[in-house]
Amino acid sequence: MEKAAPFIIAEPELDAVIGKHLGKPGMLLSVLEEAQEMHPQKYLPGETLLSIAQKLNIAYSQVYSVVTFYSFFNLMPQGRHSIVVCRGTACHTKGSKALLDEICPLLGIHREANASESNFTTSDNEFTIKTVACFGQCALSPVIAIDGIIHSNVNSQKLAKILNKIKSSAKASGDK
Numbered sequence: 001m002e003k004a005a006p007f008i009i010a011e012p013e014l015d016a017v018i019g020k021h022l023g024k025p026g027m028l029l030s031v032l033e034e035a036q037e038m039h040p041q042k043y044l045p046g047e048t049l050l051s052i053a054q055k056l057n058i059a060y061s062q063v064y065s066v067v068t069f070y071s072f073f074n075l076m077p078q079g080r081h082s083i084v085v086c087r088g089t090a091c092h093t094k095g096s097k098a099l100l101d102e103i104c105p106l107l108g109i110h111r112e113a114n115a116s117e118s119n120f121t122t123s124d125n126e127f128t129i130k131t132v133a134c135f136g137q138c139a140l141s142p143v144i145a146i147d148g149i150i151h152s153n154v155n156s157q158k159l160a161k162i163l164n165k166i167k168s169s170a171k172a173s174g175d176k
Helices: 011-021 027-038 046-056 060-069 089-093 096-106 156-172
Strands: 081-086 119-121 127-132 144-146 149-151
Touching: 011 027, 011 046, 027 046, 027 060, 046 060, 081 096, 089 096, 096 127, 096 156, 144 156
Parallel strands: 081 127
Antiparallel strands: 081 144, 119 127, 144 149
């Protein structure tokens, strides 16, 4: 079985994105954000970063620095569903670490309890789990965002219910 060719944004499409933002404040951020959204797995492969750097006449190291500075940019393929766990002080004291530790086994991810990695994607590319320093929703802690929807006062039971609902929806619609 041959490996599928990697997805590459077509030159005319990337040129159109760059043309739309050229000379505007925040141009690089806007181009990177739109390019990431164009990728089916919502990430920025090295080839895309290089192409953007060349087209904007910006050093690759500068483009890479921007991508690695902002947490909303991804350098690795992302799952169809995104789970973001707040690790801020309020959420931590209300159990967000325990929730993070529970999510991984529920989705079949095996990791060390003290692992420093804060971004995991399931082998079937269905789920990506990330952490953030703070959502700014401290009064509602612990907080988790799933596919951009904030869930507050999350406990183990609520987490399992949300994840089971997502898994059931995927099976019902014929997805993997």
